Amino acid sequence: MKKFTLAATAAITLLGLGLTGCSSASEDTASAESVTCPGGQIRFGVLPYEDPEALEPAYRLLADALSEKLDCPVEVQITEDYAAEVLAMENDQLEIAQFGPLGFVFANERAGATALASFGDAEGQPTTYTGGIWVPKDSPVKTIEDLKGKTLALGSPGSTSGDALPMSALVDAGIDADVQWDYAGGHPEALLALVNGTVDAAQINSQTLATATEAGTFDPAGYRQVWESEEIPNDPVTVRSNLPQEFQDAVKDALLGLDSADVAKVSKFLGVDPAGPMIEVTNDTYKPLFDLAETMNLTEKDV
Structure with a gap:
């Protein structure tokens, strides 16, 4: 297969080691470490599938709502690329993360990411x-x-x-x-x-x-x-599987309990408009992507 060099048409600079963060409003009154707040905060990874400056306010709104339900500050971290997000979860630098469907395959295999919820339509159906x-x-x-x-x-x-x-x-x-x-x-x-x-x-x-x-x-x-x-199938929001099951269950319940208004801006980026609530998904929801990776002999190195 031939590859040619395509000059960059736009540049995005992300701060830090592949991550840039924005904290939820609840960080001003940070909760002590608890069952729903391991380490005193929850780090939420998001891949840069659109301009990070546009994504940031949409995910901050979602994070604020999630923070309220879990009584824990939620920090949104927009990663530099797909690989950085997988690596961050693998290195225990993210508690939860939204992955692209194929990125989830690698995150599941390398970092133990477990699919919890995705973005439903106004009728509460999968998108x-x-x-x-x-x-x-x-x-x-x-x-x-x-x-x-x-x-x-x-x-x-x-x-x-x-x-x-x-x-x-x-x-x-x-x-x-x-x-x-x-x-x-x-x-x-x-x-x-x-x-x-x-x-x-x-x-x-x-x-x-x-x-x-x-x-x-x-x-x-x-x-x-x-x-x-x-x-x-639309992107899953996942949790790191080496975290306590009680925390994983709490995150799942919180995601599924979010109001449509809390996720509407994110849903719109994902082509879901009008938005509905988040809906439950499992790893099996993304089996076609696991099959695709196997058929094409794709590994995390391809990311």
């Missing part, structure tokens, strides 16, 4: 999203097979819809050795590469499509989708 490959409307590319010899912007290594699924589609189409691809650095950056005309095609998942369309940074009328993945 999904899809991966896609888009080209300009006037492009000669009509099908995924036509990408042979073309340039393609992917998202980030280890991304479900921004890496593994489009790469799997190229393999299935028999053109994986003939497409020139590179990682743009994330979903928004891949979309921007297409808009700026620096690539022939780009992966754009349904979540980023909705966000960018509403923000006015992408007009779907000027582009065409030439490939779409099967539906993917």
Whole structure:
């Protein structure tokens, strides 16, 4: 498979060793260590699937509500990338974390992440999203097979819809050795590469499509989708399995008890609008992603 160098179209600087944090409002009156507050705080990891500056207030709202239910300060830590989030949980630097579906596979295997809850719709039903490959409307590319010899912007290594699924589609189409691809650095950056005309095609998942369309940074009328993945279960919020079971149960109950308004801003980033409450998921919910990783021989090194 050919890889070309895609110049960065945007830069994000994160503070610290791959993490940047924002604490919940309850930190001003930090709780003492308790069953629901191990170590006196809960660190909540979030992968940077959108601009961290946009994600931060949405997750702070969720964290504040969670903090109130658990009587414990909740600090949101937006990690530098997918690998940093897995590593942080593996090193006991995160108590809970939201992973992408494929990232969860590696987090489960390496860090013992256990799926607790995901983002439901207004009817309280599970939600999904899809991966896609888009080209300009006037492009000669009509099908995924036509990408042979073309340039393609992917998202980030280890991304479900921004890496593994489009790469799997190229393999299935028999053109994986003939497409020139590179990682743009994330979903928004891949979309921007297409808009700026620096690539022939780009992966754009349904979540980023909705966000960018509403923000006015992408007009779907000027582009065409030439490939779409099967539906993917939305991101799980997980807990580290080496923590006391009583704490794990308390976090699960707290997540499932959050009001829709507490999670609405995060849900919107995930393509869920109008939002509903969080719903229970288990590791088995993500079995298709475990199967995908096995089929493609993916390991945490691919992140």
